[in-house]
Amino acid sequence: MYRYLVRSLKSPYHEILNLRTKNLKHILLSFLTIQIFLGLIIFYRNDNTLKSIVQVLTVDDFQDGTILYQKLRYNTSSIWIDDYELNKDILTIKFGPQKGKKIGSINELSFYDSDPRLIWSVYLNHLMTMDETSNDPITIPFSWYDWADFHMFNKLMSVTASQKINISCNFLMEAAFNKTVLESIENQLNEPLFSYERKKYSDPFWYKNTRKLDHSLIGIQIPNHCVPNPNGNERFNLPYIITGLYDKLRPEVYELHARNHMLNSLRHPLSLTIMNKDKTSYRVDLDRDRKANIIQSNLLSEFIESKQTLGNKQLFFDHTFIFEDFISKPIVKKLEVKIEGIDKDIYDNDFIHLKQTDFEFDPFDKIKKLETNIENLNSHEKNYLESLKYSINTNPALSPKHFDEAKNVQQVNGMGFHRDKRFYNGALIDHEQEYMQRLNSLIRNFQKFIKANGLISWLSHGTLFGYLYNGQAFPWDNDFDLQMPIRHLHYLSEHFNQSLILEDPREGNGKFLLDVGSSLTIRTKGNGENNIDARFIDVDSGIYIDITGLSVSSEKVQDNMAPYIDIEKFNEVVLQNKTKFDSTFLEEEGEGLASLSITELQSYINEHEDEFDGTIKYKIGELIKGETERKTNSKFFVNNLSRKERYFLNRQFQLYNCKNRHFSTLEMLSPLITTSFHGVDALIPHKFITSLRTEYKLPEKFGFTTFQGNVYLPELRYWFKFPILKKAANINKIFDSLNSLTSSLNDIKLSDILIVYHNLLRIGSRDLFANLYTSFDVTTYRMKEIEIQYDDSLDAIEKLKYLSLLRKQVAPNLESPNKDPVIYDYEKRLWEEYGRHVSTSKITNVCDYVDVRYANMLWEKVESLQERRLDLFKVKDNRDDTIDLNNIGLNLFTGSDKMKNTFFKEDPSLHIV
Template sequence: MDTSGTMIPRVFRGKMLHWLQRHAPFISVALHKRRFLSTLTILVCISLGILFMQTLDKNVYDLAKLPLDGLRTDSEPSPPSIDAAHDLRQLYKKFHFDTAFEYPTSYELQKDLLTIPFGPRKGQKVKSVDQLQFYDSDPRLVWSVLADHLVEEASSATPLPFSWYDWADFHDYNKLIPARESLQDCNFFFGVHFNASLLMQIEHETGEELFGIDRGYYNTEGDPKFSESEITEMIQRANSSCVIDSHSFAESKRSGLSHAFSVGFVVQSLQDQVRPEVYRLQARNHLLNTLSIPLSLTILNRDSGAWQIPIKQDDRQNMVQSGMIQKYLKRASKDSSKRFEFDYVSEFDRFCKSDASKSLNLKILGLQEEKDKAFNGLFTHLQENDFEFDALAKIEELSARTESLSAHESSYLNSLLFSTQTHFAFAPKYFHEPGGLKDFQQLGRHHDARFFNGAIFRDPKETLLRLNSMVITFQKFLKANHLSCWLAHGSLFGYLYNGLNFPWDNDFDVQMPIGHLHILALNFNQSLVVEDPREGNGRFLLDVGSSITHRTQGNGNNNIDARFIDVDSGLYIDITALSVSSAMLSTHDAVYFQQNKDSVGTEVKHRDPNLIANVTDTPLQILYNKLQNDTTYSDQERRDVQGLVEKFNKDFPSNQSPTKFYSAEQRYSINHELGLYNCRNHHFVQYDMVSKLVATKFHGVSALVPNKYITLLKREYRAPMKFNAVTFQSRTFIEGLRSWIQGPLLRKLMNVAGRSENLERVKSPANNLLSIDVDILLKNCARSNSIDFLSYVHNSKEISTYRRKEIELQFSEIYSIEEKQFLLQKLDANIGPRLKPIMEDPRINDLRKRMWHELSSDPELNDEILMELNLEVADDTIAWNSLLDGGALPFLVGVEEREQARENYDFNLRPLAINPSNVFIRDPTF
């Protein structure tokens, strides 16, 4: 190490060693077979390479070590690190085991925004923001500019300039913008796969790979070729879906910038009969240029409230085109020659304290009464009228004041009019998924077609990061706005064991009463919901379907009522509403119906308030007969109705529903009387199963679950009663780790046969592991570099421990109901705020990953060092588990703090008063 103490010599020495190893044969030949002049030339090239690599490493390192201590305008560089090896170790631990929301670098005007990241001019700086042809919408840039704009120029009635360019990930798409020579037409977006030679040409021109996942498809021997039929289909798809970007060229002519923020073509409609990496860029183009922009931007204030800003609808200008960045810099930076850092935290805090913050504070329409608001205590009590909604009355109310309606109210009114006047047989499919993607095993169906951004399911960690960000932002959104919505189906099942989704699930399931779905639609439909920038970078479109008043399965096109969609990946949370309907009861409720049918009778006491006579209340068979002589209906509509009639007649004989012989009007009245509510996929619940809702933690943030969640799970799954050694989907739940582990990995870490010399042997059986053997599992995990599982166990230990304490309180028989309620509230108040995120923010992870890729070639950071770091983490988790085994909750580490807390309530972790083998035999009692 040199006297400066930097890591540069080590990084340089490592890279130089790798370079020499790769080029040793060539150098050897040169020294023995070439003339002296040739050899001298080679040595000079090596020397120049040394200087270049040394400078490159120093620049990379300096960028990695820029401080984060507020707005900086000083011209002095940051001091170098004292211990570079220590820094690399810290980066490794942060990359895998630190979930704190903390950027690893600063974001600066000259270093980042004005420096061209790729293309023929890579590394050059433009003189001003006006000369930018593309930029990455780094959150620190966006939030600094937006917060300043809201303080200085916005009001509650001022629409915000908006472009998807600033609010979604266009990092890889941007690489196409400088590819002026290579990208000549839009066929590139519509081939079954990329034209391999054109792909190589574009990447050569931009100096960057366009994508990383599935690169092997193009790196095999013999590049993939198009058949004649594929070429014809590609051209047809392109001709029908893509046009010249005339607006961009007009703007370029005016500004003098060629291809600014454009590749020259606009995708007007999406075609998914292509591979994921192709559809990804096609969808990004469509998102940027064609997709409707949101009605509003909803900014979360942690989980305690929200701000909502209307969005300008007649333009789609990004922050450069609208001049927002230029105005911000003019106000914030008086000396552009000095280093300027975008301090988004200070700017956002300034907004929070401003008058603009007060004027933009969101007031939810439809939740005036405190009793109707969720998350106001341990329990949220739903009312029976929450499960019924009179849309026709709402239409009358809104229509009476059309002149004063907000954008959200007008949109909601139009949706109600469409839904109530459309027979369920003709309801068009609202949500679309790219189910036709090639070579993706139907996984495209788990994405919204508009926001698909690559085959991230090929990357398990990236998938988990995205899913985690989505669910925690959604739960914070619900709490901030007091909306009643609870975990359901697979998400509720996963929560049961450790407060987390099943790690193999690639979606989340939630339910809400129909009344709160209408509140959601009225206030948030087509709103871009963004996470508080002090906590994360989640960005999600709240989208409610167009058949909101249809409460049976209908034609099967719209079983989902709404979605919370990640605009950076296309992954989504399905939101389904429960309501009274005329659906036939499921067999799960046959006993309940038989017990109560005499008291209910067959008289129609309640009618569906959303049906219009002779329009939407017409039974299928009557509708079919009507269509035969009505020329206003198309042949396709006749075929659709005929198909529904045939399906009903085919399924009816085998239908075991206890109410299948009742009329639709009778079924609606019976379901209303019995308090039986269903979603459009015919999942029924009884009123007392979901009211009351119980406050809990899911993925470390506040959430709600039904009070009878065991009963609900047993209706839907063969939910086991035990808490230990559960095997499901080829995974085993290890109670000592409070985590699920794949079978092959468990067998490897147990090393029962002693085949791995560097791993210890586990002696107790997997279904009854001793604490000492759980410790061995963790150490073997570290030694074998099973880093994903080790980080998952370590990073989730807090929420899984919280859930373990909840299970004790909810199911134990040693506490009275009053004691349980008191202790659960104290657990939430004292421990809940301390829970750390189980995963880092995806954007933070991406930045750390890029740094690690640049810096991890240091030969001194070898496998042995990494194993030592892994063992440190394993030891930390073992110490945590040891405290649990001793009966203490390790959240409070100080003796004095634990003693003080114990005065208020019992912080000890008691053994379950009932056998862990049948702990889930019945619902918890509160």
């Protein structure tokens, strides 16, 4: 390992990082300490010894900074850097006018941050005291305060709790904060209340224009959205309550506004779903009628008392140890989710075969079955039944929008459109790293969640497109798109709608609300307000996954699906099967307005004008106008078919659609291919290239690619923003302080990759470089997958053998390509605190030292990949024989196929089992 430092010091690229020679001796003396630490972090991976090492280091210490920085920047494991203790953490006030004060009891607390180690320990301890033999359902207390990030809210609360400043509703109802009030708050905090564009408040011109408000309008809005807290200045709350969301605000204002609403006015989930990795899940019902955090519910007192009786002088909250204990207890058998008709081991297969019945669902039959057992339904089943009954009685053209985005948040470049309005928690625009971390956590947890419960879902649209290149989403995507067969969408709704899904605490700290829409039985576009069937929402940011169900329906097939329909065969089948229409037509008419066609609905509205406002009348007219234009512009014969005939055609040719009129065929989808996405198991359509070509202009070549200011470098398996890449490559040799490449970007030499790495660090793109390091294995995995899939020297059976080995032996060892966002935020605060106690030069030296070391470590990986000796791909088969996958498949890194290929012209030929 010493050669990394030697190489970095002797290399000409050392000058790029400009390490200060006066600290060189310090760096060398520190090196042995770091090596010992890095060895210990592996040896004591699941032990508290590492944490104790961190605790004995002083703040003003080079080694301490080096350990913290490398953990922050390059370690994506879910290990916390320190312990959570009663006295050190919860009984020591962390911010506000009383920062640093130690209190004697939890009863003196007015606020606390919901550290996962604290919350998990307390709740798991409580669950293990429950009687697993009782027939009564287990219900536990709940408050959003314990299960979401309220850090900024708490900072404000620390000021109001001390009664230093009196804040009114106006503070959270104006477009930007009142500067005078804001400065008073920050004087009490002795730190900024928020960071995003905080400096703009010092710009008089910006402040004046942003604060230009119709105060009479605000006066009208406040009573509709904000009221005084009836309990006054109570603990764990502000003296006013947001009763309805109003998002025409700056992001920092709306963050506090939305968190207040979440705490006080947002309905509790039906349950908590606790993940046990991707193996199984446990569900426990929540008390929806009373808001009670761990102090108000006495759960924390219960925990402290149970531990103190054991004679513990220093009380630690070791949540992962407690979790291991929890999953070994009999109580989990009672809590485990079991879905009838589901194969939970289905992801063990290389291919998953879909059936036509997966895309058909009879809601009327389901309602009958549920109602015959009404007395024994659990809370989720009751909720599901009510949803079905509502949906079948709602006309598609009148279905109200279920999901609401924070689209009116001001000065965020429209980014609010990609965030759930209820869970918005800051702009994240200037925190690209955290945005990527939250997206990564989001998709990894959804994939683990559906696998644990045997549910089927596959990557689609832009998410599938991103996977194609490097096994990750496009870095410019703001959400994910996944599809499910309608039958599995109903499983999802029946068992998990309105459940808060919790990541296994041994793997991370994600918390996600599963929210299924109220128009599940409507399978046509209707008014277009509910194209999305469900969302998996990160409650600490509002970022989400769009989930759409595919089913057979009476929707008009799009013109691009014409090649999949044999018109002559259809006409022949129609003549022979007219009598079968009624028996196969599952889109039965509902009652009342739900039974009316769009033209019949328009007639009804015209006859009952007093029952509908002008907006509805206008929208119905526009829908009819749009359908008429669509029929006129398309010569496709399906436009002349009746509703039942369209349903029969779609069913006959196995054409399945989502509510946004995206169609797929069963042949295109099935059998689904099991692969890896963001380092976890995922499914993709069998004909994934064909599927993408129905939507996008897909390049035929896998290689150097440009798209809207972004550049894909296959050698680095990463998408770069062109301005950054241009600077890192020092194109045209503009920057004297940077080395220039000796080759072109579209055919970069191996030696030039190291120059790109060092230049990225030199120009300050440390986050980007860290991403290249932490995602190396995930992106290399995808490249190896392509090399095997498109190697014509391998027959289909050989491809299957090696792809199966890759998935079963290599994929489980893939680390997350990004850090857990909660741990990142925690470590970032520690790093900022460290920075306040040491000199700028020491900070620079710490960063330079660690970055140089990891640049050389990454370079070593690149060399191993180029020489086809990467340890990642050395695996064992079922006879325990070693197989080196390095030498299997094409060589896309340095071989001739790197530049000359048309891989994405068609789907790879794979053996089906």
